[in-house]
Amino acid sequence: MTKTILMCTLLATALTGCQSIKSFGKSEKVNTKPASLTKLEQPISVLSPVFSVSLPESKSLKKGVNKKDVIDLQVAVVNGTVIAGSRSGVVSAYQGNQAIWSVDIGSPITSGVGANDDVAVVGTRTGQVVAIDVANGQILWQKFLPSSSLAPALVGNGRVIISANDGILYGLDLQNGEQVWQFSTQNPEVSVRGTAKPLSLDNQTAIFGTADGRIHAINPRSGSPLWTRRIGFATGASQVNRMSDVDGTPLIMGRYLYVPSYSGQLAGFDMSRGRLMFTAELASTKSLAMQGGLLFGVSVVGDVVAFDAMSGQKVWENNELKYRKLTNPVAIGDYVAVGDLDGVIHLFDSAGKIVSRSETKGQLTSLYVIDDRLYTQTANGVLSVWQSN
Known part of the structure; x- marks a missing residue:
């Protein structure tokens, strides 16, 4: 059977119009027209454009492209410098708002930017991995892999x-791009291929989600497996209804680990005790956020949903942005x-x-916050930075 991968772009396209969609293993006919925005009665100022x-x-x-x-x-x-890639390469x-360097890598970018203090890395549609010097934009090395990636390195x-x-999962040498190890996972015939990057837990542990509904922990130096946890549990007869991808980057807050799945399970773990704290109902391909003891998905x-971060109990749910x-x-x-x-925040x-809205140009695909600044990049290549008031 030819392997079919439903890219995240196809998932986004699928959620328009009127059609059958998956709802925890069942199909139902629903109107999926984007909800109209209602006027805010007394909006407050939260974000100021930088x-x-x-x-x-x-x-x-x-x-x-x-x-x-x-x-x-x-x-x-990286230390106040914003590094971004355009789709065309x-x-x-x-x-x-001043560009300090730009480099054309010669191939459409698919993975977004991964970086440390010295090196930025992007991946292309052809499986090319390119490492760039953060200080001056010089290409340090290039490596071709058998497959492309949608997730930052x-x-x-x-x-x-x-x-x-x-x-x-491929482990490359940071200095020269040579492959050091690879870690193979079960790849379903049909999946929602997401954009969750591997995440560093500590110097001896990196974790990542996979299309078969699991999270894995490995040693980042050797690629040796440490542990595996099952998060997504698929139900239904068809391959589409059985998708259980873990596509949101896991959220780590101290000793607690939180992971959602496409098949509808949100799990919270206490890593210090090695135990599951709770499972809650949330079908999601997006990363989570936490604030003041609440977990947001x-x-x-x-639907935007808030859960108690210790018990998994639903605190509130907002359905205005269906x-x-x-x-x-x-x-x-x-x-x-x-x-x-x-492009509305x-x-x-x-x-x-x-209570507030801000706008940029084009569809927003992900948000990123550091030091009370919000960073956005739209699908048509507009990079914006906002400051919290």
């Missing part, structure tokens, strides 16, 4: 770790933010009420 720029496109490849493709090209922030670094501890679309149909192709939630200041298909208060 700068916004359009990322440069490759002159040689511009015509070869399908503008309808929605790819989550996550940015990296240009990687640029910004301090404020984990860079550090002497390794570049790539979670590829063929279900294999976004469902595949656009089918608006929401990003991951992030905590910023006293609020939680999500972005949508129209919605900010929720602690009770689950939308």
